[in-house]
Amino acid sequence: MRGRREGTSHGSSGTAAMWLLLPPLLFLILLKTDFLPQVARFRETGFTKVADEMVPKVSTLGSDGARWQQQSHDTVKQEAAKDVAAPIISKLTCNFSNIHSDICIMEGDLRIHGRSASVYVVSASTFRPESSTITVKPYTRKWENFTMSRIREVTMRSMPPAPHSFVIPPRCTVRHDVPAVVFSTGGCGTNFFHALNDLIIPLYITAHEYNGHVQLLSTDYEPKWVAKFRPILAALSLYPVIDFDGDTSIRCFPLAHVGLESHRELGIDPGLSRNGYTMMGFRDFLRSTFSLQRPWATTISRSTGQKPRLAMVLRRHSRAITNEADAITSMEDLGFEVVAAGPEDVSDMSQFAGVVNSCDVMVGVHGAGLTNMVFLPQNATMVQIIPWGGLKDGCRYDFGDPALDMGLRYAEYEVTADETTLKEKYPRDHAVFTDPKSLHLQVWKIFLEGQNVTLDIGRFRELFGVSSKGLSSCKGSWEMNGRHESAKQHGSGGRGAVLWLLLPPLLVLIVLKTDFLPQVARLRETGFTRFKDEMVNKVSSLGLDSSKWQQQSLDTENPVSAKEYNQQNKILATNGAKDGSLINSDVGAQTISRLTCNFSHRHSDTCTMEGDLRIHGKSASVYVVSSSTFRPENSTTTIRPYTRKWERETMSRIREVNIRSSAPPPYSFVIPPKCTARHDVPAVIFSTGGCGKNFFHAMSDLIVPLYITAHEYNGHVQLLITDYNAEWVAKFRPILAALSIYPVIDFDADTTVRCFPAAHVGLESHRILGINTTLSRNGYTMMGFRDFLRSVFSLQRPWTTPVSRSSGEKPRLVFVLRRHSRAVTNEADAIAAVADLGFEVVAAGPEDVSDMAQFAGVVNSCDVMVGVHGAGLTNMVFLPHNGTIVQIIPWGNLKYPCRFDFGDPVPDMGLRYEEYEVTAEETTLKDKYPRDHPVFADPISIERKGKIWEVFLEGQNVTLDIARFRGAMQQVYQSITTE
Structure with missing residues (x-):
């Protein structure tokens, strides 16, 4: 003690x-x-x-x-x-x-x-x-x-x-x-x-x-x-x-x-x-304390001549930017009004708080000065320059992760070996460059206090290329992984004017020669339908930034009350027997449609639209008829509606959905397809073609994003799935039925042209197994999501309470076991040790975890969940509030990614988190490799070779040191029990 x-x-x-x-x-x-x-x-x-x-x-x-x-x-x-x-x-x-x-x-x-x-x-x-x-x-x-x-x-x-x-x-x-x-x-x-x-x-x-x-x-x-x-x-x-x-x-x-x-x-x-x-509330408190005037940063129109304001926080004695004048000039050339703030400016907190609050972006090398981001207006961007030395994880932990909870956007610029002044002190074959993480016991002396940075101005400008166009979307180095294939760069000026003149005869000719659907397919091939990189902001404010469609009454074919109708459909939806459509001819209202797309998020691209919307699943097309913001050069937008857009291999399996805008009368020469079914509820289109079979990915990539996107409609929403996976739909039917009272539609096989008053293409996603309340339109939280799951599965325990040892009661612990990799080879001894401490232990193998509804009840009855890093730990979403999750981290320098997947999400769920990190003596890798092998001597080098999955995740089991494991679990036991 x-x-x-x-x-x-x-x-x-x-x-x-x-x-x-x-x-x-x-x-x-x-x-x-x-x-x-x-x-x-x-x-x-x-x-x-x-x-x-x-x-x-x-x-x-x-x-x-x-x-x-x-x-x-x-x-x-x-x-x-x-x-x-x-x-x-x-x-x-x-x-x-x-x-x-x-x-x-x-x-x-x-x-x-x-x-x-x-x-x-x-x-x-x-x-x-x-x-x-x-x-x-x-x-x-x-x-x-x-x-x-x-x-x-x-x-x-x-x-x-x-x-x-x-x-x-x-x-x-x-x-x-x-x-x-x-x-x-x-x-x-x-x-x-x-x-x-x-x-x-x-x-x-x-x-x-x-x-x-x-x-x-x-x-x-x-x-x-x-x-x-x-x-x-x-x-x-x-x-x-x-x-x-x-x-x-x-x-x-x-x-x-x-x-x-x-x-x-x-x-x-x-x-x-x-x-x-919350941190949002804390920032409101600071804004009140210092009488700061700007609660929000808003998108700035370049056509007005206004400039977004950028605060560059400068250092002097270490981690200084040696070519700061060039960096500032490059920002000004991009269109920013730059405020350079040295230590003498930052020292006056009250005055500098007002300066920061007047800015849209803050930039600086990792250090205490970046803490002033607490004074930025909401939706502003904080850009952290990460010094050389394998410091990315630590820098993100200090400033990147907190930025999201503050309602800020975060981007980072990681310094290369050519941009650090350490190259003047050490040869290139020194561990400072070849293996910087091996020197992290001296991290303060070498990498924090011992270097300055000389920015590669060209590379640094690239980070701000989009910000200069439409601030509100400063992108990080990990974003823009192969954006739309249609986003090719074209010339402007004269060519654009010629295309506008040619548009009417071209479209008339197309209408005369072809029917509509084939014509639309070819329309994409013409130059003026493609995106111009220099003309499209990363966040496309084409209208409808926050407005919602006005929901109409359910005008059903049968004379029953809306309440009865909803109840009937909820029952039918669960059984997969009825959809929410009404047969009609062309019921598209003569209204002006609106479309808003967001391509700035790291996880997913999303488009939201309302008005006269016609969806044809088989051709993967969404027609936005009479669009108020129609422009020939961006009349077709493509989205792959899955939430791991940084993973190219995963996204290559996702079918593209095309969103086609047409001009309002009298400028429209294209006849849209006629509706054959009308829906009085919004549509949400998403894909199950990614990693949905894995429970972690099913929750993180699909279920949580579906909750964020669709829950607001209280069941009155139609889900349409491209890359339809019948097994996935069957497994998650209870959750899908709670989100929508209508059966899910197989988008790819659907030949109907369906009309909707509003639609989302793509799912809103914020973080791994998490929700950023400040980004959610409805202020959703992971606590609220877990309450939703408790309602879906009729779970009885909202909270855990301390167990009295003197009463003879035992806290209940579920041990999630693996079989093919990362298995606990001495699981019987581990279970016995935990039981000896006073726990009632429930051992759950893959066969138990596979029945989600049943296992949800088992987990909810427990106070603690223990398991080796893996998808099974995702079942922590069913633990009662204040429950404890203990993650066993395998060998291989996996502490940060394991925490990122399961440790960091835990606090937002109202749970407690503990971890047990396996030593070299506890991994079966010692039976495959000698102790001087990089697997033990330099596990980071295995990661650099791209073999982390093969070696450390799929290639090892663990044999727990029972005495050491027992000691760790003893502390957990004491923390949840009383005398």
Whole structure:
């Protein structure tokens, strides 16, 4: 327990003797000394020590969620020689399980003496001699021993309720009618990244709920830090911060927090926050604090002469851009108004916050200055320049991943070996260049403090090529993987004018010579139907940015109520017996249609349209009739409606869907196909031709994106699948039936021309197994998605609750087992070890996991899921809230990708995450390769050769070190159980 407790308990006979001696001893002490020195010695007696074996990792000493009843605003009263604490029962709850910080919350009769760093919990309802003293270092980097060594300990001393208390607590000299929050500024707060991450965001999570009526007390008090962040501190508390270490008063509070709640780097987990706080809310708080004027960044029209504004954050002593003047000039040439901000500008936080908020883009080399992205307007873009040294994962973790939760766009520029000044210090055959990750123990000295960068201006400009055209879509180096085949570059000017003149006779000739469908197929071949790269923004604002189609009533053929009709169709849809169409001739309304496409997202291309829409599945064509934004040069758009567009091999299996726009009368010379079926609900077109057989990909690539795209229609939506996979549809029928009351249509085989009032081609997708609430049109979350699944499968447990060990209850654990690769070769021993700890174990092999509906119920009955990295862990979506997922990470430097797939999504699901990383002694690869082979000596080189799947994923099993595994699971057991 890292020295939290001050000793171990004595034998039972010794304890009994101590209890007999207690009254006369205390009486003698009271006669000989005043109280405060006595309290200092009180800690030395054996019965005050915290026994490691008696205090669980999460100490539920009372009041997990209770709140003090706020009294009238009588803030501080001097009470000389008077004890004002009410004779009430106090409660104390501590949480030592969080990786970032230890925190204790208490309420009742609380007396705080800053100079002795003591908090007295008087008349504690759960007082026990062996746990009467608890210590906490109130800073949020508890895994960093060096940082925490500088943090002063705060001691919480519990006292039993009368008449059992023989110790007189110190009398209050000041009474507060507001809660207290005790924290330290002795860590890394002078660095802006750490100031925000370690202190300001945790303070917001912990103190913002009190709406200013809270007293902040800082140990290791740093006046410069307090002065710099006074605007934020004043917004959190109406009262000046108290220097805890120098405070001689005995202050009484009705409620207190010792330590700050912290979730992740520059982030907030709404599932863990008591009040559901988000980073979007935190940024709104900052905008209010600094009176920032721009909540949103909007697309800028180049034709108006306006320029998007770009802040370039510059460094001086390390990671500086040696050719910053050239970089700035190149940005200005692209059309940006550039604001160059050196350290002298960034140091004035209040002023620079306003500068950043006026910008649409922020650019800078990885460093604390990028933290100013918190002041950017929503939908703005943050571009991180990643220095040389294999730092991509770390840089993304610090700034890339948090940007999405802030409602920002993120792009990155990774420096090459030719762009770092390290080439002037080291030869090219040095490990700095050949194997930089082998030097990561010296990462700070070599790669962070030891280099500057000289940008390749031509390559750097390429990153901003699209941003200069239509800001709102700054693309990263991983995007634009083979965009539309029709997106060929053509000339402009004279050729465009000639094509416009030739358009009417050309179209008339085509109509005279051919019927429509073949004609449309050939229409794509003419030059003016292709995309011009220089004319199409990455996000094509062709209209309908946020408007929704006006849903009509269900005008059915049978005289039944809409409610009855919906119910009938829901039953029929589940059985696959009826679709949602009505036979008619040409029912397309004479309306102006609208079309909006988004090609900027890394995961998927999407087009949304409304109006007169006619869909012919067999030819994979969507006709947008009378389009308000029709232009000959972009009358045909193609989309592959699957959500892994960066994977060329996967996307090559996806059928293209063509979206064909026609001009409104009197300019239209093309006759669209006549509708043979009319739908009064929207359409969603997507593909099951990717990786849907794998449960991870089925959820991440299809089910979660379908929920984001279609759930808003409450079942009144028609799903159409290209690359139709009957097995996939059968397996996920319960979910599909909950999303749509109509059977899924096989798009490729459908010969009907169907009319819809609105349609989505492609699915909205944000991240792996996740939803970015700020990007979702309806503010969806993964917590909401899991509630949706619980409803679909009628799962009974929304939450896990701590299990009492004394009651004989056992927490339930499901062990997901594999067979052909990454199998646990000693699974019987592993299961027995976990059962010996006190778990009720459910062993689930592939045959159990394959029945999704049944296994969902099994998982929902459990508190913990354990398994080696693989698709089976995706079943964590069925765990109750607050459940724990333990991922066993195979050998091969797979920690980051394993976390990316399953660790990072966990907090947004309201779950806890633990991991067990396999050592070289625990992998069966030791039976295939000698220890000096790169598989062990340099696993990253195997990844570079593209053999990670063959060697580390499909090529190994694991033999767990049972003692080590048992120790890891012991901590999990303690965290979810109580005495």
